[in-house]
Amino acid sequence: MNVYQGATEEELRRFQQKANEKYEKYQAENLNLNMARGKPCPEQLDLSNGLYNDIKTLIDENGTDCRNYGGVEGLPETRKLFADLLNVKVEELIIGGNSSLNIMYDNLARAFNHGVDEKSTPWSKLEKVKFLCPSPGYDRHFAICELFGIEMINIPMQNNGPDMDRIEELVKEDESIKGIWCVPKYSNPTGVVYTDEVVNRLAAMETKANDFRIFWDNAYIVHHLTDNPPRLKNILHACREYKNPDRVYIYVSTSKITFAGAGLGVFASSKKNIDYIVSLISKQTIGPNKINQLLHTRFFKTVDGILEHMKKHAAIIKPKFDLVLEIMEKELADKNIARWSNPKGGYFINLDVMEGCAGRVVQLAKEAGVTLTKAGATYPYGKDPADTNIRIAPTLPPIKELEKAINIVTVCIEKATLDKILK
Amino acid sequence: MNVYQGATEEELRRFQQKANEKYEKYQAENLNLNMARGKPCPEQLDLSNGLYNDIKTLIDENGTDCRNYGGVEGLPETRKLFADLLNVKVEELIIGGNSSLNIMYDNLARAFNHGVDEKSTPWSKLEKVKFLCPSPGYDRHFAICELFGIEMINIPMQNNGPDMDRIEELVKEDESIKGIWCVPKYSNPTGVVYTDEVVNRLAAMETKANDFRIFWDNAYIVHHLTDNPPRLKNILHACREYKNPDRVYIYVSTSKITFAGAGLGVFASSKKNIDYIVSLISKQTIGPNKINQLLHTRFFKTVDGILEHMKKHAAIIKPKFDLVLEIMEKELADKNIARWSNPKGGYFINLDVMEGCAGRVVQLAKEAGVTLTKAGATYPYGKDPADTNIRIAPTLPPIKELEKAINIVTVCIEKATLDKILK
Numbered sequence: 001m002n003v004y005q006g007a008t009e010e011e012l013r014r015f016q017q018k019a020n021e022k023y024e025k026y027q028a029e030n031l032n033l034n035m036a037r038g039k040p041c042p043e044q045l046d047l048s049n050g051l052y053n054d055i056k057t058l059i060d061e062n063g064t065d066c067r068n069y070g071g072v073e074g075l076p077e078t079r080k081l082f083a084d085l086l087n088v089k090v091e092e093l094i095i096g097g098n099s100s101l102n103i104m105y106d107n108l109a110r111a112f113n114h115g116v117d118e119k120s121t122p123w124s125k126l127e128k129v130k131f132l133c134p135s136p137g138y139d140r141h142f143a144i145c146e147l148f149g150i151e152m153i154n155i156p157m158q159n160n161g162p163d164m165d166r167i168e169e170l171v172k173e174d175e176s177i178k179g180i181w182c183v184p185k186y187s188n189p190t191g192v193v194y195t196d197e198v199v200n201r202l203a204a205m206e207t208k209a210n211d212f213r214i215f216w217d218n219a220y221i222v223h224h225l226t227d228n229p230p231r232l233k234n235i236l237h238a239c240r241e242y243k244n245p246d247r248v249y250i251y252v253s254t255s256k257i258t259f260a261g262a263g264l265g266v267f268a269s270s271k272k273n274i275d276y277i278v279s280l281i282s283k284q285t286i287g288p289n290k291i292n293q294l295l296h297t298r299f300f301k302t303v304d305g306i307l308e309h310m311k312k313h314a315a316i317i318k319p320k321f322d323l324v325l326e327i328m329e330k331e332l333a334d335k336n337i338a339r340w341s342n343p344k345g346g347y348f349i350n351l352d353v354m355e356g357c358a359g360r361v362v363q364l365a366k367e368a369g370v371t372l373t374k375a376g377a378t379y380p381y382g383k384d385p386a387d388t389n390i391r392i393a394p395t396l397p398p399i400k401e402l403e404k405a406i407n408i409v410t411v412c413i414e415k416a417t418l419d420k421i422l423k
Numbered sequence: 424m425n426v427y428q429g430a431t432e433e434e435l436r437r438f439q440q441k442a443n444e445k446y447e448k449y450q451a452e453n454l455n456l457n458m459a460r461g462k463p464c465p466e467q468l469d470l471s472n473g474l475y476n477d478i479k480t481l482i483d484e485n486g487t488d489c490r491n492y493g494g495v496e497g498l499p500e501t502r503k504l505f506a507d508l509l510n511v512k513v514e515e516l517i518i519g520g521n522s523s524l525n526i527m528y529d530n531l532a533r534a535f536n537h538g539v540d541e542k543s544t545p546w547s548k549l550e551k552v553k554f555l556c557p558s559p560g561y562d563r564h565f566a567i568c569e570l571f572g573i574e575m576i577n578i579p580m581q582n583n584g585p586d587m588d589r590i591e592e593l594v595k596e597d598e599s600i601k602g603i604w605c606v607p608k609y610s611n612p613t614g615v616v617y618t619d620e621v622v623n624r625l626a627a628m629e630t631k632a633n634d635f636r637i638f639w640d641n642a643y644i645v646h647h648l649t650d651n652p653p654r655l656k657n658i659l660h661a662c663r664e665y666k667n668p669d670r671v672y673i674y675v676s677t678s679k680i681t682f683a684g685a686g687l688g689v690f691a692s693s694k695k696n697i698d699y700i701v702s703l704i705s706k707q708t709i710g711p712n713k714i715n716q717l718l719h720t721r722f723f724k725t726v727d728g729i730l731e732h733m734k735k736h737a738a739i740i741k742p743k744f745d746l747v748l749e750i751m752e753k754e755l756a757d758k759n760i761a762r763w764s765n766p767k768g769g770y771f772i773n774l775d776v777m778e779g780c781a782g783r784v785v786q787l788a789k790e791a792g793v794t795l796t797k798a799g800a801t802y803p804y805g806k807d808p809a810d811t812n813i814r815i816a817p818t819l820p821p822i823k824e825l826e827k828a829i830n831i832v833t834v835c836i837e838k839a840t841l842d843k844i845l846k
Contacts, residue, residue, distance in 0.1 A: 039491055039492050052475055065468065066685070067468040067682040067685060068463065068468060068684050097712070098712040099709060101708055102708040105707040105708070112536055124548075140706075260709075261491055261492050262712045284567075286524060286563075288684075289685045290684050291682065292685065
């Protein structure tokens with residue numbers, strides 16, 4: 001980056017002086033603002049308070065008493081609703097508890113303990129297991145890998161998805177590469193939507209490992225910030241089309257549709273995978289919380305019900321995204337010291353600062369009372385090789401706090417950049 | 424057993440003839456009665472319909488918005504309630520999702536993937552893992568072992584708990600024995616309550632394996648059928664007392680207190696174990712369904728609230744137990760062809776028939792329209808070595824159906840016994 005458009009050292013020192021003054025002023029305010037996680041704000045949660053209104057009977061439309069045991073796959077009517085949403089068949093999908101992350105973890109744990117199907121070697125019996133990690137990505141995916149001792153291989157994220165040339169080259173040669181993490185729509189944190197070409201190549205590519213799995217975390221499937229949302233190709237269809245029908249595990253959740261802590265996790269895959277995994281889950285539990293599934297189904301009724309509901313979310317959070325972008329534009333654009341995304345959906349704005357400055361920015365912000373996501377968190381092992389990436393999560397803070405917080409962040413970026421180039 | 428008090432062959436043939444006639448009459452009724460599982464009946468579930476009444480705010484007493492993310496250990500006020508119930512400290516207990524079986528499974532999966540603490544070898548790295556299985560016992564415990572390839576060792580259940588001499592002898596010598604399944608109160612299916620001596624010996628015994636764990640499924644902790652319930656010694660205290668503080672994993676659930684499919688699972692252990700397991704769970708999920716925890720806590724308020732509620736359960740199911748015992752007494756006692764338990768709590772009546780007859784009885788019952796728990800299900804690998812044990816689950820059927828079903832079962836017992844001794 002040609003920072004400050006090639007200003008002289010004297011000019012830069014003046015900018016530094018000004019940034020320092022602003023920063024110290026903010027510090028003196030003793031703020032305590034938290035933007036660390038992609039959490040919905042209370043107004044968003046209020047949108048779903050009606051979930052518990054229709055509780056006169058807890059019997060589903062098939063006559064099943066949802067209060068009692070049973071139904072490992074989830075309620076038929078809930079499966080139908082989400083099968084419609086995902087455009088898969090009912091038998092290609094199950095509904096779990098309140099956490100799709102937990103379903104991802106469980107699928108990984110199952111692969112380690114039992115293998116991905118009847119014939120495959122459990123991964124715990126292998127010398128080495130590796131996963132491809134498009135980065136920047138979601139820290140909780142990487143944390144699961146780290147816990148299981150999986151070696152993570154960094155794959156650069158591009159504007160259309162992860163670097164497919166690199167991926168194809170690696171998976172063709174290395175049998176110990178067993179999977180890849182993908183957030184294919186409004187990717188966490190970059191906001192990228194995978195193009196059809198990327199989806200097709202992931203579905204079609206030759207993998208040395210027969211038990212390779214794509215962990216497809218479609219967390220933001222309906223979390224649009226525009227009226228004309230981009231389309232994502234259906235990867236289950238693509239995998240079938242390219243004769244790798246069992247390659248993908250798809251995850252969706254209502255955590256950012258209804259209640260972040262009390263929604264539904266959804267898992268879709270080929271019928272073969274679903275049947276195998278249900279056979280394992282049936283040893284693990286007598287069934288998920290069907291009442292919550294029933295109430296969700298009654299609340300939304302149809303896919304249109306979900307889409308209408310998501311428009312109300314957008315109406316609350318879009319102004320927050322706009323505010324962040326506006327402040328960054330105003331404070332940073334002409335200085336050429338940062339680049340940021342303008343996402344069409346999802347929960348994050350991706351911010352890249354000068355190499356070697358991200359950690360310092362996050363630290364400075366913290367010392368001025370603004371907690372950001374830890375620098376490096378968006379990379380495997382928490383290490384951003386270039387130390388440039390910062391994840392901005394605008395949804396939770398009230399708009400006034402957000403305004404203050406982002407103004408502080410922009411000052412921290414100025415200060416960190418100037419301190420670095422003038423040191 | 425001195426069946427039919429030493430009747431002559433001719434007398435026996437007359438009994439057989441009569442049993443056959445009764446059996447054929449029942450068969451002609453084309454019944455369809457299910458007593459296979461220990462499920463609560465609708466009237467029991469109705470007792471908790473008030474759970475969803477108090478939903479005006481979903482903020483807990485500490486100001487936490489239960490709708491949002493977070494709180495891996497569970498809500499503090501819910502932990503407090505169940506810590507009081509279990510007589511452990513709040514930090515020795517966490518609250519999970521709707522299934523305590525799932526917590527057991529997870530702890531086993533974690534032991535396989537990560538070891539029971541930072542220093543222990545993950546069980547997946549060992550040649551062989553064995554578990555002690557007091558039998559008859561709970562089929563779902565055994566199914567989890569089977570799934571993980573754990574070798575199950577049958578331990579005879581006695582009137583005071585499992586055969587401790589045998590257990591002590593085995594665990595002292597064999598490092599591959601890593602655990603034992605226990606249902607210590609109103610044991611499934613025998614109804615046995617472990618005596619203080621058994622609890623003490625389990626807590627104190629010398630184990631060759633340093634990472635030996637007692638899986639203490641206290642499923643029926645408050646599920647009394649009498650006004651003066653027997654006391655069970657606190658095993659967490661006993662383990663501390665005998666200097667094996669980290670030996671026990673305790674499980675409790677509200678599945679048979681509130682809603683079988685939508686209750687709360689509870690896990691208690693030493694603070695060291697809890698801290699370690701919470702560190703693993705925090706990679707697995709962002710937190711359990713806190714709303715359900717909040718509603719449960721508001722519904723019961725105190726331990727007394729739970730105990731009062733359980734009296735209402737007893738009022739519904741005690742007459743069902745009494746009816747089964749009465750019919751068996753009337754139809755079988757003088758014939759000396761079966762023995763059964765008279766449990767002071769829990770969900771089952773344990774029935775032992777003549778050796779080699781249990782499978783036949785269950786089959787005959789099925790053919791007359793009464794589904795019982797599969798014969799052998801109460802033993803590891805589904806194999807009852809003597810083929811004598813049948814689990815009677817009286818809670819689910821309406822009293823009229825139950826009466827019919829048990830009358831049929833008694834005829835099936837007569838028929839199977841006579842067919843066997845006269846063949």
